[in-house]
Amino acid sequence: KRPIIIDTDPGIDDAVAIAAALFSEELDLRLITTVAGNVSLRKVTYNALKLLKFFNKDVPVAMGADRPLIKAPIDASDIHGESGMAGYDFEEPSYDLLLKENAVNAMYNVIMSSEEPVTLVPIAPLTNIALLLKMYPEVKEHIAEIVMMGGSTARGNAGVMAEFNVYADPEAAKIVFQSGVPMVMVGLDCGLKALVYPEDSQQLKVMNKTGNMIYHLFNNYRGGSMKTGLKMYDSTAIAYLLQPEMFTVVETFVDVETAGELTAGCTVVDLKGYLGKPSNVKVCTDINPEMFKKWFMG
Numbered sequence: 375k376r377p378i379i380i381d382t383d384p385g386i387d388d389a390v391a392i393a394a395a396l397f398s399e400e401l402d403l404r405l406i407t408t409v410a411g412n413v414s415l416r417k418v419t420y421n422a423l424k425l426l427k428f429f430n431k432d433v434p435v436a437m438g439a440d441r442p443l444i445k446a447p448i449d450a451s452d453i454h455g456e457s458g459m460a461g462y463d464f465e466e467p468s469y470d471l472l473l474k475e476n477a478v479n480a481m482y483n484v485i486m487s488s489e490e491p492v493t494l495v496p497i498a499p500l501t502n503i504a505l506l507l508k509m510y511p512e513v514k515e516h517i518a519e520i521v522m523m524g525g526s527t528a529r530g531n532a533g534v535m536a537e538f539n540v541y542a543d544p545e546a547a548k549i550v551f552q553s554g555v556p557m558v559m560v561g562l563d564c565g566l567k568a569l570v571y572p573e574d575s576q577q578l579k580v581m582n583k584t585g586n587m588i589y590h591l592f593n594n595y596r597g598g599s600m601k602t603g604l605k606m607y608d609s610t611a612i613a614y615l616l617q618p619e620m621f622t623v624v625e626t627f628v629d630v631e632t633a634g635e636l637t638a639g640c641t642v643v644d645l646k647g648y649l650g651k652p653s654n655v656k657v658c659t660d661i662n663p664e665m666f667k668k669w670f671m672g
């Protein structure tokens with residue numbers, strides 16, 4: 375089993391991605407770290423613990439940054455609800471799984487004590503990952519790769535040219551892209567096509583307990599407007615780990631615009647090599663939506 379750490383801000387699509395990772399026979403989810411993003415750090419951590427209680431899984435959780443490195447915090451409660459995971463009445467979680475150490479130290483410990491390199495899967499703003507790479511650069515050699523959900527080769531969903539996870543903390547994203555660690559970017563190019571429709575959600579409702587829970591979350595995702603399809607952004611990162619053949623991948627140079635007059639948080643993906651810089655990222659430029667749907671509903 376491939377050891378992974380998920381860094382997350384649940385988040386309705388995060389919840390689904392975590393479920394997919396927890397129930398995969400190929401992935402060994404060693405740690406969940408939380409970061410302020412969709413809603414506050416306190417709320418996303420509470421949500422992660424609620425999910426683990428629901429799934430009856432004992433994965434340790436560690437709390438990370440409660441704000442971006444430099445920028446003022448933003449949130450996405452308009453999409454995910456005030457709680458970040460609106461729509462399902464979860465049982466009160468126990469805090470036994472919450473580690474005393476912070477996310478950065480917890481990641482360090484898991485990475486350095488693992489017998490094989492660990493894959494980091496950030497599906498949230500990259501604050502914790504940037505802090506880890508700056509505080510403990512020695513971890514770089516022990517990270518298999520960073521498979522992130524975030525960025526875009528085209529336009530944005532949080533700013534004109536910026537995807538939410540990068541826009542929320544552009545400086546952190548820049549540190550991560552420039553780190554030299556092997557990276558895979560699964561961004562909006564794929565997330566916008568990884569769609570779940572009302573009829574899929576109805577199918578989930580009667581599938582099993584997890585499907586039923588997800589159905590209820592979906593009824594509240596983006597205020598319940600499901601007709602044009604709900605975007606399963608964060609699950610695309612898990613899909614990449616399990617079925618990379620679903621994706622079109624281009625190796626190229628990527629950096630983050632942090633100071634653009636109108637474009638801060640834009641991932642500058644140099645597909646045509648204008649900048650003449652060596653490639654540092656495997657960019658997923660496309661996804662096969664049918665394959666995704668089949669995997670997702672399977």
Ligand code: BDR
Pocket residue numbers: 385386387388412450453497498523531537538539607608
């Ligand atoms: C990303 O932003 C968040 O709202 C989602 O959970 C996902 O990680 C999509 O842009």
Ligand code: CA
Pocket residue numbers: 382383384385387388411412497498608
């Ligand atoms: Ca997320």
